[in-house]
Amino acid sequence: MIMAETRAKTEEHASCLDTLARNPLYVGLAIGILAALMQVLLISAGGPEAYGFCVACHTRDVVNDAVNSFAGTKLAIAAISQNAILPVMTVIGVLIGAFTSAKYYQEFKTKTGKPVSYVWYLLGGLFFMIFALFMGGCPYRIGLRIGYGDVVALIGLVAIVAGVLVGIKIATAMAEREE
Amino acid sequence: MVASGWLSRDTAIIAVPIVTLLFGILIGWLGQRSGFCSIGGFRDFFMFKHTRLLYGYLALIGGAFAGYLVFWLITPSAFENFFWLIGKGLMPVPGAPANLTVAAYIVLAIIGGIAVGLIGVLLGGCPLRQVVMTSEGNIKSLCFVIGMCIGAVVFAAWVSGWGVALLKGLGIA
Numbered sequence: 001m002i003m004a005e006t007r008a009k010t011e012e013h014a015s016c017l018d019t020l021a022r023n024p025l026y027v028g029l030a031i032g033i034l035a036a037l038m039q040v041l042l043i044s045a046g047g048p049e050a051y052g053f054c055v056a057c058h059t060r061d062v063v064n065d066a067v068n069s070f071a072g073t074k075l076a077i078a079a080i081s082q083n084a085i086l087p088v089m090t091v092i093g094v095l096i097g098a099f100t101s102a103k104y105y106q107e108f109k110t111k112t113g114k115p116v117s118y119v120w121y122l123l124g125g126l127f128f129m130i131f132a133l134f135m136g137g138c139p140y141r142i143g144l145r146i147g148y149g150d151v152v153a154l155i156g157l158v159a160i161v162a163g164v165l166v167g168i169k170i171a172t173a174m175a176e177r178e179e
Numbered sequence: 180m181v182a183s184g185w186l187s188r189d190t191a192i193i194a195v196p197i198v199t200l201l202f203g204i205l206i207g208w209l210g211q212r213s214g215f216c217s218i219g220g221f222r223d224f225f226m227f228k229h230t231r232l233l234y235g236y237l238a239l240i241g242g243a244f245a246g247y248l249v250f251w252l253i254t255p256s257a258f259e260n261f262f263w264l265i266g267k268g269l270m271p272v273p274g275a276p277a278n279l280t281v282a283a284y285i286v287l288a289i290i291g292g293i294a295v296g297l298i299g300v301l302l303g304g305c306p307l308r309q310v311v312m313t314s315e316g317n318i319k320s321l322c323f324v325i326g327m328c329i330g331a332v333v334f335a336a337w338v339s340g341w342g343v344a345l346l347k348g349l350g351i352a
Contacts, residue, residue: 021212024220024235030209032242034202040250040257041198043184045191048273049260052243053206055306057274058199059324060331067332075335078274084195091310093203094210098314101211110316118322124302125309125326126333128295133334134342135291136274136284138306139217139299142292143236145272147243149263152271152281156288163296164221171301 035144046079050148053090054141056132061087135159184257207311216308218299276343283352287342 020026035052043049051057061081068075081087102108113121132138135156137145142160145153186194209215213235220232251258260266269281271288279287299305302323304312309327312320346352 018212021209024213024215024232025238027209027213027215028235028238029242031206031215032239032244033246034206035243036246036250038198038202039247040184040254041186042191042195043182043257044186044188045195047182049182049258049263050243050247050272051274053202055310056327056331059306059327060335063328063331064335073336075332076339080195084192086196089196089200090203090206093200093205094207094307094310095203095314096200097204097207097209098211098311099207100204101208102315105212107211108314108316111318113319117319121302121319121322122326122329124298125323125328126330127326128298128302128306128323129327129330130334130338131291131294131298132306133291133331133339134275134287135295136271136288139236139295140239140305140307141274143217143240144243145263145274147240147247148261148272149265150272151264151269152284152288155285156292159289159292160218160296160299161221163293163298164218164300165225165296166293167297167300168222168225170297 031140032144032147042080046081046083048078048080050141050144050150051078051080051088052144054137054144055091055094056129056138057141058088058090060129060133062089062091182257182259184254206307207314210307210311211315214308215311216304218296218305219303219308221296222300276339279343279346279352283346286346286351 031053038052039049057078061077064075064077065081065087067073068077077087099108135142137153139157139160142153142156146157184191214232215235216232217236217239220236223229223231224233247258247261251261263272271284275284275287302309304320306327309320309323313324343352
C-alpha cells in the first residue's frame, strides 16, 4: 500500500518534471544557464568566452581533434579543446541524451527518405557548418554571445532571421509549384 | 591576466570532456522532450504565428545573460570581458577566423547568418534539432550531421583560408 503510494508519487513527480522539460521556454533558460555554468567551471582550461554550448563549434572541435590525432594535421580547434585531455564532448552528450530519452519515452523510430534527399542533407550539413563557422557559431552560440554583449552576434541573428524569411519564401514557392 | 574559474587549470583540463558530456546529455534529453529549435522558432513565428519555440530561443538569450551576470558577480575572473561591448566595443567574441577587421566580421556575420537561416529552414531545423532527430532515428538528419563533420574539416583545411584571402583581396579585412 505504502509502496504503491510512493510509486504513484514518484510518477507524478516525474511527469511534473517532464512537463517542464517539454516546454521550450524552460529548456532555453536551462541551456543558457548551463552554458554560463560551464564557463565559470572550466574557463581555466582555456577560451574562448561565451563558448558553453555550440553545436557547430563543438562538433568542429571533436572532429578536427580526431582528424589531427589520426592524420597528424593541425586543423584549428578552440583553445579549451586544445588544452584539455579530450575536446568538448557536448554534441556526443546530446546524441546520448536524446537517444536515451527517445528510447525511454518510446519515441525512437527509424525514418528513412529518398536517396536523393540524403545527398541534399549531406550537402546542407556541409554548407551549414562552413557558414556557421564563418559567422563564429551556430544560432546557439550566437544567442550566448548576444547574452555576453557581442553586437556582431546580434547582427548575425538579424541575418539569420532574414535567411529564415528568404527560406520560407523559397519553400512556399516550391510547394506551390508542386501542387 | 589568465582567466580562472572554479576549477584550477590542472583539474579543468581533465574535467572538460566529463562536464561537457554531462551537460550535453542533459541538453539532449531536454531537446528531445521539447523539440527545441532556434531556427524552427523563427519559422513557426513567421509562418503560423506560433510563439512556443521562439520564446524558447529568446529564453536561451535571457538565461545566458542572467547566468553570466550572476556568475560574474560571484567569480569575475571567469568572465574577463563581460559585458563585452563595454570593454571590447564592436570587435566580436573570438570564434570566427582570427585577426580580421570589425567590418570583415560584420560581413561574415551577415553572409553566414543568411546562409544558416536559409539552409536551416529548407532542411527543417537548426543543428541541435538535427542532432536530436538523428538520435530519434532520422536517417536524413544523420546525413546532415555527417555533412557537418565533413564541413568542419573542409572549413579548417581550405575554405577558412580562401574566405579570409577573398576578404583581404576585396580590401575589407
